[in-house]
Amino acid sequence: MEQYKGAPFGELSPHVFAVADASYRAMISEGRSQSILVSGESGAGKTETTKLIMQYLTFVGGRASGDNRTVEQQVLESNPLLEAFGNARTVRNDNSSRFGKFVEIQFDTNGRISGAAIRTYLLERSRVVQITNPERNYHCFYQLCASGRDAEKYKLDHPSHFRYLNQSKTYELDGVSNAEEYIRTRRAMDIVGISHEDQEAIFRTLAAILHLGNVEFSPGKEYDSSVLKDEKSSFHLGVASNLLM
Numbered sequence: 001m002e003q004y005k006g007a008p009f010g011e012l013s014p015h016v017f018a019v020a021d022a023s024y025r026a027m028i029s030e031g032r033s034q035s036i037l038v039s040g041e042s043g044a045g046k047t048e049t050t051k052l053i054m055q056y057l058t059f060v061g062g063r064a065s066g067d068n069r070t071v072e073q074q075v076l077e078s079n080p081l082l083e084a085f086g087n088a089r090t091v092r093n094d095n096s097s098r099f100g101k102f103v104e105i106q107f108d109t110n111g112r113i114s115g116a117a118i119r120t121y122l123l124e125r126s127r128v129v130q131i132t133n134p135e136r137n138y139h140c141f142y143q144l145c146a147s148g149r150d151a152e153k154y155k156l157d158h159p160s161h162f163r164y165l166n167q168s169k170t171y172e173l174d175g176v177s178n179a180e181e182y183i184r185t186r187r188a189m190d191i192v193g194i195s196h197e198d199q200e201a202i203f204r205t206l207a208a209i210l211h212l213g214n215v216e217f218s219p220g221k222e223y224d225s226s227v228l229k230d231e232k233s234s235f236h237l238g239v240a241s242n243l244l245m
């Protein structure tokens with residue numbers, strides 16, 4: 001990053017840092033907002049490229065280490081958080097973003113980061129209830145199932161016991177520990193300022209979704225009526241209703 005800082009565009013080998021640096025310089029010299037559009041097919045590298053751009057901008061626009069770097073940390077930690085809830089394994093990419101995002105980083109007149117905002121678009125919601133082998137549901141579900149005491153608290157266990165996860169037999173990702181990723185997601189939530197109470201509410205809702213997925217119905221005695229299929233279904237419905245209360 002140091003190498004690309006202030007280097008004339010085109011002088012060094014092509015790199016996303018050069019694009020980020022050029023737009024940062026243009027913002028400073030012209031005093032106008034700049035946009036970088038990252039596009040490409042699935043697996044092309046948009047997510048990783050965006051992270052590199054954000055790293056570069058927090059490098060050139062961040063405060064000296066030792067100062068309060070909260071905003072920069074929040075900008076960088078927003079990535080693992082969004083990925084936990086919006087990324088999933090697909091046939092093309094183990095960490096495919098299933099939503100679009102607009103990241104805005106604001107700078108003060110000295111070129112220092114003063115704030116940030118992220119807007120997300122069009123999450124692929126159908127994935128929550130339907131997946132096909134070898135794809136996966138959103139990472140957050142597998143992370144929660146591997147969370148040890150938290151999983152026990154929400155009456156969760158291995159993903160193979162939940163309909164919304166066992167439609168595909170892929171539960172693990174190469175080189176990724178679901179348990180460690182859960183800790184990383186919780187840390188990111190702390191850093192971006194989500195209270196523990198809200199975090200608890202979010203994970204309770206995720207657990208309730210998994211339990212609801214295991215509720216099955218069968219035809220009742222009355223015309224057009226239905227009843228819970230078995231004990232297992234009434235257990236999961238009971239747990240889901242408790243979690244959502």
Ligand SMILES: Nc1ncnc2c1ncn2[C@@H]1O[C@H](COP(=O)(O)OP(=O)(O)OP(=O)(O)O)[C@@H](O)[C@H]1O
Pocket residue numbers: 040041042043044045046047048049093094095096097098
């Ligand atoms: N700069 C890079 N260096 C090394 N590997 C990379 C780089 N960019 C992408 N990759 C590899 O390609 C994979 C897919 O990249 P990424 O998730 O960024 O794609 P994407 O375009 O965002 O895909 P999608 O549209 O599915 O979200 C990454 O998991 C990583 O393995």
